Amino acid sequence: MDSFQALLTLFKQYQTFAISTHVNPDGDAIGSELALFLFLEKLGKTVKIFNTDLVPKKYRFLPYWNKIKNAKASTNFCPEVLVILDASSRERIGSFLSKSLIPTHAVINIDHHVTAEAFGDYNIIIPTASSTAEIIYKFIKSTQIPIDEVSALCLYTGIMFDTGCFRYSNATSETHRIAADLIEIGDFAPDEIYRHVYEHIPLGKIHLLGQTLRTLELTSDGKIAWILVTQSMLKETKTTMDDVEGFVKQIQAIESVEVAICVCELPNGKTKVSLRSEGRVNVAALAAEFNGGGHERASGCRINLPYASAIKALVASAKQHIEENC
Ligand code: 5GP
Ligand code: MN
Numbered sequence: 001m002d003s004f005q006a007l008l009t010l011f012k013q014y015q016t017f018a019i020s021t022h023v024n025p026d027g028d029a030i031g032s033e034l035a036l037f038l039f040l041e042k043l044g045k046t047v048k049i050f051n052t053d054l055v056p057k058k059y060r061f062l063p064y065w066n067k068i069k070n071a072k073a074s075t076n077f078c079p080e081v082l083v084i085l086d087a088s089s090r091e092r093i094g095s096f097l098s099k100s101l102i103p104t105h106a107v108i109n110i111d112h113h114v115t116a117e118a119f120g121d122y123n124i125i126i127p128t129a130s131s132t133a134e135i136i137y138k139f140i141k142s143t144q145i146p147i148d149e150v151s152a153l154c155l156y157t158g159i160m161f162d163t164g165c166f167r168y169s170n171a172t173s174e175t176h177r178i179a180a181d182l183i184e185i186g187d188f189a190p191d192e193i194y195r196h197v198y199e200h201i202p203l204g205k206i207h208l209l210g211q212t213l214r215t216l217e218l219t220s221d222g223k224i225a226w227i228l229v230t231q232s233m234l235k236e237t238k239t240t241m242d243d244v245e246g247f248v249k250q251i252q253a254i255e256s257v258e259v260a261i262c263v264c265e266l267p268n269g270k271t272k273v274s275l276r277s278e279g280r281v282n283v284a285a286l287a288a289e290f291n292g293g294g295h296e297r298a299s300g301c302r303i304n305l306p307y308a309s310a311i312k313a314l315v316a317s318a319k320q321h322i323e324e325n326c
Helices: 003-013 027-042 095-100 132-142 149-162 173-186 190-198 203-213 231-237 247-252 283-288 307-325
Strands: 016-021 046-051 068-070 081-085 106-111 122-125 224-229 259-265 271-277 298-303
Touching: 003 106, 003 122, 003 132, 016 027, 027 046, 027 068, 027 081, 027 132, 027 149, 106 132, 132 149, 132 173, 149 173, 149 190, 203 224, 203 231, 203 247, 224 247, 224 307, 247 259, 247 271, 259 307, 271 283, 271 307, 283 298, 283 307, 298 307
Parallel strands: 016 046, 016 081, 046 068, 081 106, 106 122, 224 259
Antiparallel strands: 259 271, 271 298
């Protein structure tokens, strides 16, 4: 039986489902959750979505976004099946949820990260897929149930986000064909979706970007660039960690840069890291050295060190990767 057929059989077999995704959920995580939620509801299932972090404001144009509940709301819900989307590892749904949201029968893991762990009882991991939304699209297409307008909008948003608006190397001709199909089904204007996600920037984010770019440092050969976001910068600009999204892309675009690093000080003094590669260095492998993961050109990790030490360790490791590959 092929993997999508087996997945459908599992979905039909059980009645109660919980869906979750990684901390700091992005467009792919949220779009995939909502489309799968709607699909399971159509099968007549009881479905709830629980995330560790709130739905960022820019995704609140998606219908049913408020079906996504806070982790604490899961306390009295014991699903038969837990579906984890786009998460790479079970722990990445957040420490509370990964300990408390325990299904009675099965964990299903659907992901597209090269570093994804097969932590589920049933795993669909397709690293060649642009996004988890693309996997959900292909899965729904493989069933007799048509994709509805709202699901098309959610899936398009997921694919658009994870391909950087179809600019990254994961946007293949097939991805474009899928996007075209979703636009037709959903009957939405793609430019409006773009504006929702990228052009509702709070003013504070622009101030934060200004402050962050002033921290820019490069190695003498210009191949590694890094920027820093501290808690005091977030406080001063009245922004949150969500607002840091996209910053690393700015410095990856510098002509000489092979590896771009954005380092963010967490409230607990530890460090959140985003890594981007121009293509020669595999930053999924680099992140894995720090117990993180992701894709070859876009990855991340959390390091249990204050930011200054984290930067030292990251730059040293990036230098080694550059020596081996560039
Ligand atoms: P971003 O830099 O946009 O937060 O993340 C880029 C990619 O790296 C995403 O695909 C994301 O899932 C992955 N990633 C980011 N942080 C972590 C992390 O702490 N652990 C793992 N395994 N992957 C991460
Ligand atoms: Mn994704």
